[in-house]
Amino acid sequence: MTSFLRNGPRSTRARTIRTAALLAALVTVATCGCGIRTTTVPVDAGPAPTRVSCAVPQATVPPETPGTTVVKVYLVCSALAAQVTRNVTTTDTGTRPAPVSRLIAADMLLGQLQRRPSAVEAEAGFATEVPGNLNLTGPLPGDPKDALRLSLSLDELPSFALAQLVCTFTAAPGVGLADRSVLLGGPPGEGGPVKRYLCTSALRTRPDAADTAGTVVK
Template sequence: MRRTARTAALTAVLCALAAGCGIRGTAVPVDAGSAPSRASCLTRPGPATPPPNGPALTVQLLCASQLTPVVRQHAGPGAERPVDMARALLDELRRQPSSAEEATGLSTDVPQRLTVSGPRRDDPAGTLRLSTPPDELPQLGLAQIVCTFAGTAAAENRRSVLLGGPGGEAPRSYVCTDDIRAHPENLQGD
């Protein structure tokens, strides 16, 4: 009899635990952000084999839908002009994460074939032209580019980045903030 009572009690507890996760449903839609991730992103791996004489560049990679700074060694030429720095940074953003970076949950949403050039004759100073119009890029990839360029020689050390596409459209100003790093999907140009 005791055994039957214990078995029944244990069965009731297991059924209660299996019935739900403890979060009550609601009739009001709730935007609670992206789903949780098991990726740590706290361990920022360095390059496996740094190239000789390559400069260290900090780029913004994605982890759990947020931007995370990662230092990479760049094997390309030096970056004396703003457009050269933008090219070096874009090279690193386009490069797929190493296996060590992927293991910590890092990724990139910057298109592989994207290129950057300097301003046209009638552009405001500091404009960078992308081979794809900014509003046609993946939102997270655009945020990666803006927050990687911001505060560097590519953006003339400003927090804002002037970006245009290959056509004749006027460039737009994008600002990287802590909120954009946490929620890159909210990036808007002025």
């Protein structure tokens, strides 16, 4: 009995040590099984990702307001091309405006796409990829009469810039055709085929879709 009492606390401490070692081993195995590598070095993962709304208030113009109109343009936000509306000053004096040619209307929209996003648009996450040096001309001899020629070849445009142009033009009355398409070609000096483009979901969401988006107009 004396021997049992003498050895009791020692045996208890031994069991406690063995139990702690076993638990430590189990924690190590579980950590390895989860694919997590333990480290004592602090890891800087950078700032937490921020979310953008990709939404801005719709532009509106009170009825019978001369000199201002609303246009729809496509900007880039969160890896896709999305539509925003803007108030644009015009030369309208209140009388019925004269018809505007396709080239003039498209050139006005191009200027909107090249413009720096407003503070509200930028805060919502919008940007533009349309180059500031891009220009438009009308059709070359032999082109369809509704064609528009760009000063940069189509394959030189930055990612999503073609989607911005196509979707903005096809949504604009007087620029987009009846089938909601637009005819675009490269620089007049280089010629090249005119292609018909549609504002598809793939074009709005995939940067590489521009490579195969258009169909040659014969």
